[in-house]
Amino acid sequence: MDNECVFCKIVDGAIPSYKVYEDDRVLAFLDISPINVGHTLVIPKQHTRFMHQLDEEFFLHAMSVSKKIMLAIEITINPARVGMIIEQFDVAHAHLKITPLNDIADIQTVHAPIPSKEELENTAKLIESAL
Numbered sequence: 001m002d003n004e005c006v007f008c009k010i011v012d013g014a015i016p017s018y019k020v021y022e023d024d025r026v027l028a029f030l031d032i033s034p035i036n037v038g039h040t041l042v043i044p045k046q047h048t049r050f051m052h053q054l055d056e057e058f059f060l061h062a063m064s065v066s067k068k069i070m071l072a073i074e075i076t077i078n079p080a081r082v083g084m085i086i087e088q089f090d091v092a093h094a095h096l097k098i099t100p101l102n103d104i105a106d107i108q109t110v111h112a113p114i115p116s117k118e119e120l121e122n123t124a125k126l127i128e129s130a131l
């Protein structure tokens with residue numbers, strides 16, 4: 001546990017949350033500043049900075065739980081789409097965001113200029129080289 005971490009305090013119960021799901025490894029709760037109502041955060045209970053730092057099995061467990069929550073949101077809230085976002089900028093505790101989406105504009109932002117074919121090829125090779 002990180003004593004300064006808001007999500008660790010939520011796991012610990014020191015900060016209340018609107019819990020959606022919990023097991024021995026992950027906790028899912030509503031984001032209090034949602035893109036749309038039903039926006040749920042899935043986090044590892046153990047403090048970890050980034051989702052991709054979780055071991056493979058743990059990461060897949062978090063994804064499996066997330067899939068169930070996506071289906072539950074689809075059934076209960078019935079948005080146009082259910083989105084999953086892992087952007088890792090705000091709270092410094094690994095989390096993924098599952099959110100009802102009514103339009104692509106709900107998550108659309110300004111994007112980089114369309115890259116050249118050469119830039120795309122080089123970027124693909126660069127990422128592939130690290131796999």
Ligand SMILES: [Zn+2]
Nearest residue numbers: 005008047093
């Ligand atoms: Zn934490």
